Amino acid sequence: MSVVSVGGDYDVVIEAGCSARVAEVVGDGVQRALVVHPDSMRSLGERITASLRDSGIEAYAVGVPDAEDAKTAVVAADLWSVLGRHGFTRTDVVVGVGGGTVTDLAGFVAATWLRGVPVVQVPTTLLGMVDAAVGGKTGINTAEGKNLVGSFHPPRAVLCDLDLLSTLPREDYVAGLAEIIKAGFIVDPVILDLVAEDPEAAGRPDGPHTLELVERAIRVKADVVSQDLKESSLREILNYGHTFGHAIEQVEQYRRRHGEAVAIGMVYAAELAAAAGVLGRDVVDRHREVLTSVGLPTSYEPGRWPELEAAMRRDKKNRGSMLRFVVLEEVAQPVRLEGPTDDQLRTAYAAVCA
Numbered sequence: 001m002s003v004v005s006v007g008g009d010y011d012v013v014i015e016a017g018c019s020a021r022v023a024e025v026v027g028d029g030v031q032r033a034l035v036v037h038p039d040s041m042r043s044l045g046e047r048i049t050a051s052l053r054d055s056g057i058e059a060y061a062v063g064v065p066d067a068e069d070a071k072t073a074v075v076a077a078d079l080w081s082v083l084g085r086h087g088f089t090r091t092d093v094v095v096g097v098g099g100g101t102v103t104d105l106a107g108f109v110a111a112t113w114l115r116g117v118p119v120v121q122v123p124t125t126l127l128g129m130v131d132a133a134v135g136g137k138t139g140i141n142t143a144e145g146k147n148l149v150g151s152f153h154p155p156r157a158v159l160c161d162l163d164l165l166s167t168l169p170r171e172d173y174v175a176g177l178a179e180i181i182k183a184g185f186i187v188d189p190v191i192l193d194l195v196a197e198d199p200e201a202a203g204r205p206d207g208p209h210t211l212e213l214v215e216r217a218i219r220v221k222a223d224v225v226s227q228d229l230k231e232s233s234l235r236e237i238l239n240y241g242h243t244f245g246h247a248i249e250q251v252e253q254y255r256r257r258h259g260e261a262v263a264i265g266m267v268y269a270a271e272l273a274a275a276a277g278v279l280g281r282d283v284v285d286r287h288r289e290v291l292t293s294v295g296l297p298t299s300y301e302p303g304r305w306p307e308l309e310a311a312m313r314r315d316k317k318n319r320g321s322m323l324r325f326v327v328l329e330e331v332a333q334p335v336r337l338e339g340p341t342d343d344q345l346r347t348a349y350a351a352v353c354a
């Protein structure tokens with residue numbers, strides 16, 4: 001699948017075994033490559049590094065901490081040092097091998113080194129394949145919040161090797177389904193039908209519809225980012241469920257999976273839309289049905305409103321002191337809800353905690 005992008009279109013390859021093709025896609029004239037992987041994916045990182053060396057590229061593998069611990073300024077600075085020590089130039093490349101945390105970090109380091117060197121992404125989680133590695137949003141967290149520092153830096157290529165999903169823990173696989181279901185609610189309801197047909201199978205990489213679900217979710221993302229890379233308008237729909245979801249991640253100090261937080265965040269957005277009178281109860285209920293059917297959470301704890309609201313006030317979609325949400329008017333009809341009232345915000349929170 002090709003993604004139209006500023007600075008050059010790129011391919012998203014969705015194929016079993018394609019992680020062996022990194023050397024083919026890094027591009028001509030590359031002399032050096034930095035392969036960034038989480039410690040949990042060391043053997044794949046080293047295999048990719050060896051394949052680059054076999055092609056005559058001076059390649060280095062660097063392990064980074066697992067999950068959100070990778071997305072810090074300290075880890076980014078360590079990687080900049082490695083690039084500097086080995087004399088990486090603008091014709092060299094960074095390769096991100098891991099889940100969304102690692103592709104976000106690797107993309108950010110590539111975006112900032114020498115003001116931008118190419119990045120090739122090899123996502124190893126379902127969430128990384130269907131969302132994080134595609135579209136060029138890169139970033140790290142700060143003490144004040146999630147993804148607060150970053151840049152838009154489209155990759156040179158994305159290799160989604162479906163074979164890698166066989167070792168992914170079930171909880172992480174299911175967390176990736178949350179972003180697929182998000183794509184279903186905002187653009188492509190066929191996704192919701194495929195999940196509803198056999199939720200148990202949707203939660204397995206060897207399920208009959210896995211390839212179709214992955215392709216449909218990537219198609220949604222690719223179409224949106226091709227039209228609005230820098231999130232000046234349309235791209236905001238990909239943030240459905242993320243205002244409340246990111247707030248949960250922050251108040252829980254990133255101990256909850258992103259996909260799980262987004263699942264609850266979508267229920268919050270649906271309840272908010274209902275409280276604002278723009279969405280019917282049938283679609284709100286459908287959120288709970290679909291998400292619960294695959295084992296995703298749909299409710300939250302009471303008593304945490306002040307910290308959640310404070311975190312939502314730092315969301316990137318806000319303008320001035322106005323909170324802005326993506327909500328639905330119907331399935332596949334996303335709209336912006338600007339400046340919801342305090343009463344609407346709290347009513348939605350109460351509904352999510354019920």
Ligand SMILES: NC(=O)c1ccc[n+]([C@@H]2O[C@H](COP(=O)([O-])OP(=O)(O)OC[C@H]3O[C@@H](n4cnc5c(N)ncnc54)[C@H](O)[C@@H]3O)[C@@H](O)[C@H]2O)c1
Nearest residue numbers: 040067099100101124125127128131132137164167168258
């Ligand atoms: N840039 C974007 O557009 C975008 C989109 C969605 C999410 N994100 C970001 O992605 C992150 C979440 O990504 P994630 O859900 O992939 O989490 P993750 O990167 O933390 O990976 C989840 C876990 O799976 C392990 N793992 C990875 N691949 C594996 C494999 N093949 N086999 C076994 N274990 C494996 C990891 O070590 C980790 O423990 C969040 O930081 C989120 O903000 C970014």
Ligand SMILES: O=C(O)C(=O)C[C@@H](O)[C@H](O)[C@H](O)COP(=O)(O)O
Nearest residue numbers: 131135137146147235238239242316
């Ligand atoms: O690609 C996008 O745009 C998204 O919003 C996709 C989200 O799934 C993703 O989690 C993204 O990183 C959130 O971005 P942020 O701008 O809210 O930090």
Ligand SMILES: [Zn+2]
Nearest residue numbers: 179242258262
């Ligand atoms: Zn997300």
